[in-house]
Amino acid sequence: MTSGIGGAAVAPQAPAVLRELKEPSPYYWRTLMTLIIGSFIGIYHVVSLNVALPGFMAIFGAELSTVQWLVTGFTLATGIIAPLSGYFGDKWSNKTLFLSSLAGLTISSVLCALAWNIYALIAFRILQGICCGLIQPVSLTMLYQTVPAEKRSLAVSLWSASGILGPALAPTISGWLQGYNWHWMFVVMLPLSLATMWYGWRHLPVGGQASRRRADWTGITLAVIASLALLLLFGNVHTWGWESPLAIGFLCTGLAAAAGFIRHELRSTEPLLQLRLFRLRMFTASLGASVVLIIGLYSGIYFIPLYLQHIHAMTSLEVGLLLLPPAMCLGVATLLSGKLYARSGPVPLVVAGAVLLAWASWQFSRLTPDTPDGYVMLWMSVRYVGVGLSMTPAMNAGMGAVSHELAGDASALINWLRQVFGALGLGLFTSLFYARFAAHERELADSANEWSAERLHETAYTMGINDAFLVAGWFGVAAIPLALLLGKRAVWSRRVSAASTSNEGGRSEA
Structure with a gap:
């Protein structure tokens, strides 16, 4: 037993690969490139169906409550498997886990393309979710193992930005492929996946001996x-x-x-998740802010495509094209946050992002059936800029507060809670929308106005979405006090400087 979080006894659980890579490799950029591409592939499959749900309702003749499980089941699977990433990485090495997850994602994607009904597709999407749920935490762990301390902020931003390319490209590509041949939606990443596995097999660090962790x-x-x-x-x-x-x-x-x-x-x-990490105030505050922001984010990802397709009668390709500029804004904001992090620390970035997220959510609580498409694009851009500014700094603050030996445990805990609360948030917003939609439909029908049945339905549907966004806005507000717990600029400047000096000294001695 060794001294752990807050003075408590913690069993030594550092994965073997962590113990071997205490000094970052001078060729860390090869590992970083592999992790960035792998992360992109995983995130692509996470968001590839966000604009395609109405299309699958028509393809398979299914209800939205059933088709929704293409997203909900996937998200739940990623959340359930994420806690095991630390154990599997410890047992088989993170390189083996990363490459195996990519292989499993490739196979499950082919199975999705061969699905014969909606239930088979949901089952294969859950398999996809299991593999994606391992890729994200293990790639983040390997990043912190491999990249020098003074370069980690930028590296995490690049890693996050690679995940932003998924939301930027997936809706447009999936929308077009669904209209052409929906089977290709699931195999479009196949060549890139195979190339990444080959490159990763050659360049990812192998790690040490497997441990006996149960x-x-x-x-x-x-x-x-x-x-x-x-x-x-x-x-x-x-x-x-x-x-x-x-x-x-x-x-x-x-x-x-x-x-x-x-x-x-x-x-x-030998716990599955190292919950004693919550004794670290910085880690707890950063994780709380991340979870709250994720819950607020999911409303936009889910409801805006539904609104545009159901109310504005846009095709999935048109929705993807409209949401492309906001997704690009998300990528730029994520990279910018990495540049600003070392100078400003996490507090101003997370606060600014939370304010923008809450503000844009409030604007979306005022939608009408006749709201212009430009209004939606503008406020989705503002919303995504807020997410891009806040998400990476919040995660960096939490990971930076954890010792090197517990990086794998921290990564697994962060990804698990983000995925589980994201799934719970999606379920919460869906239930809220349906309840408010039905209530508004009854209220409008009882008012005995002269609207047509179609106009009444569209108005009630939009009002239900408005209520969901109003609640999402409060999640953005709730992230602000959590951000204020992340520390002051001077403290973070000293920490970054100390980490850089320590790293330089270690390499000089080596």
Whole structure:
């Protein structure tokens, strides 16, 4: 046992590859390039269907509540598997895990292209989610292992920006391919995936000997039960009602499993997730801000394409083209945040991003069926600039507060909570939308106005989306006090300077 977080005893769990790579390789850029491309491939599949849900409703003759599981099931799978990334990386090495995940993603993508009905497609999308859920945390862990300390802020920004290219390109490409031949939506990344696996096999660091760390199956079981129960609750509460036996049962099951998971992890000598990291104020504040921002972000990713397709009758390709400039703004803002991080620290960037996210969400709470497309593009751009400015600094602050040996545990914890709360947020917003849509439809029908049935439906639908964005705006506001806990500029300047000096000294001695 060694001294751990907040003075508590923590079992030594550093993956073997972490122990071997204490000194960054002078050829770290090769690893970084591989991780950037792999991250792009994973994120591409995460967002590739965001504008395609209405199209799959027509292709398979399915309801939105069923088709939604193409996104929800995928997101849940990524959240469930993310905690295992630390264990698998420790057992097999992060290189093996990264390449295996890319291989699994490639195979599951081919299976998606061969799906014969909506249920088969959902099942194969869940397999995709399992692989993508491993790619993100293991690539982030390897980045922190390989890149010198003084270059990590820029490296994380580049890594994040590669993920931004997914939202920038996937909707446009998927929209076009769905109209041409939907099967190609899932295999378009196949050549790039194969090339990345080959390059990664040649250039990624191998790591040390595998450890004997045991799998925490009790923790895994409790985490899966809690995640599934709460997701099913938030995704269906608009149909069940909060007072229904189903809702109460899933709520009690989810909360009990979550409490049992926390209790078990804190007592375990080899926990699935190192929850003692929450004793670090900086890590906790940064993770809280990231989770809140992710929940607020998901509303725009999900509802704006639905609004444009359902109310403005736009095709998936037209939606993808309209959302291309906002996604590019997201990429530029992410790179800019990396440049500014060393000078300003995380606080001003996260606060500015949260304010922009809340402001744009409030603007989207005022949509009408006749809102111009330019208005949507403008405020999606503002929204994405806010996300780009805040997400990477928030994550950098948390990872920077963790020791090198616990980087793998921190990466797994961050990615797990972001994915799970993202899925829960999506379910929450979906339930809120359906409930408010039905309420507005009844109110407008009772007002005995002279609108046509189509106009009444469109207005109620838009008002339901407005209510969802109003709630999303408050999540942006909630991120501001969490950002203020991340420290002051002087503190962060000293930390960055110290990390750079320490790294230079270590290389000189070597």
